[in-house]
Amino acid sequence: MDTTQSDADAVRAANLAFYRALEADDPDALAALVASSVPVAGIEPGQLRASGRPALLAACAAQAPGARFELHPQQTTVLGDVAWVTLVEERIGGDPRFDDEARRVYRTHVFVREGDGWKLALRHASPAPDDALSTSGRSPSLH
Template sequence: MSVDVAAIETVNQAFYTAIEDADLDKMTEIWAEDTLEGKVSCVHPGWSMLAGRAEVLRSWALIMANTTYIQFVLTDVQTTVLGDLAVLTCVENILTAGEEGESSFAAGKVVASNVYVRSGRGWRLWMHHGSPVLQSEDEDEEEEAERDR
């Protein structure tokens, strides 16, 4: 594994840890700054595209304020470095809690693409795009059977 790939995967893990910990300060450190050439962007599953650092960070603040519990297990991580840009794709296996006071949990999968840019502060997130993976009833039943074992 190259030094760049290791650094990108470390920042990527910090991104997901910031979500799990509802750490907006850490999230703010991870995102790149907008430039004259363009703005950072983010597509949350089911949302329209957000453009601009302020709008993206506002969306994370909203998500963090309204999420009681979330955990990510990343699989199928692939990282490609192209000079000062890097693309990391992965499957986000997500476990979330129900509303405050409920003891229910929900699981889901999202395929994510994260684009990182090399900056004076190291690798920073330039674009995050998450697309939900729709599961068939058979897959849901298989996962439920595995959890019951």
């Protein structure tokens, strides 16, 4: 396996670990997966930008209590010490304040390589239409 493929696998594993920590409502696991060597931020539909580790971690924790996530066609790109994952995220259950539109989003996670692995630096989402998971007659790209 070449380095690029093993890096892509490691980024996908970090991304999955992030979602599992959200589902488990595990703040320590979340904190271990968020970058500490660079500024971090999160942007969610209809929410204020969460800038910095404490704000990002609080925003993530508030978004997901009781939720589970289904992740659809994931695309991973690695460029040196930066990588990103794009996907369609479906939140199932959880906070009833999120309307149906906010339950399905186009998601981008940007990761940076830190000493002990790949860490989340940016979490961005935009609303996805009902047919976001349908690829018939469309390019396989997310947007």
